[in-house]
Amino acid sequence: MHPFKRLTIDAHFNYLINRRVLVEWALERAFITSVPGPYTFTLYRGYAANDSIPVKISETTDQPWLYDNNPVMPQKGTEVFYWVILTDGQGQTYQSQSAPITSYWNHYDWTLAKEIVRKETMLLRKRTGTAGWLLKRRLWGDVCTLCTDPETKQIHNSQCPVCYGTGIVGGYYDPIDFMVAMNPSQRVKKLDTTQGLIAETMETVRCLAYPVPTSNDVWVRAYTDQRYYVMGDVVVEARHRGIDLVLNLRLREEARSNSIYKFPIPCSLNPQP
DSSP: OOOEEEEEEEOSHHHHHHSOEEEEEEEOHHHHHHSOSOOEEEEEEESSTTOSSOEEEEEEESOSEEEESSOOOOOTTOOOEEEEEEEOTTSOEEEOOOEEOOSOOOHHHHHHHHHHHHHHHHHIIIIIEEOEEEEOBOOSSSBOTTTBOTTTOOBSOTTOTTTTTSSBTTOBOOOEEOOEEEOOOEEEEEEETTTEEEEEEEEEEEEESSSOOOTTOEEEETTTOOEEEEOSOOEEEEEETTEEEEEEEEEEEOOTTSGGGGSOOOSSOOOOO
């Protein structure tokens, strides 16, 4: 069974901001449900898809991304490839497909993208930004035995204090500093099968495109500690040559009784969008 659903390389936005390359991957659900963890991922870099002497970059456990903090960018006539080797809980190894750094920008592209991000960052830090943290939802890891059915894997307690309703122990990765520009709040009424007619607070926010928030991630507002689930409809506000730079998100505020409020966040605040 081949475990990797996809492998993607970002050598544009992350290189523009922090001079690093981001490598992300996703696993097939059939693999996650049938092969025991923990999953250890080792990132390699080479000058060919089948390079016999690759460079080992870094390693992580049960996390779907890694950074190359000292990348080598392709020059004219050369290519740079990345791939990941997964080691499962039984010691079996699997290699992902190789992915190259593609469509490397010229000087004009870098200058234009850098100016877009500079202006957006300045607005967030100096004028419109609201500080907070992004909690990326765990997609695999140790299954929570407190609230998950051992046969069906269904979650029976959405307020579980161990997995925070995700079914995976820990629930979310460590908080990431993440500023957004918030628009006026909206109150939306909907009919719930158990609670009847309820009102929800929805926020539309603008943010930089990395790390990319995805459905069911959580954004925590600094100082007030309000917590919001990220909705699935992510809209791209600014893009250059196929690379997303600025996004619009919809956030749904959660009640203080939700177990997500028990997830610890940093005591200090040093937001870096």
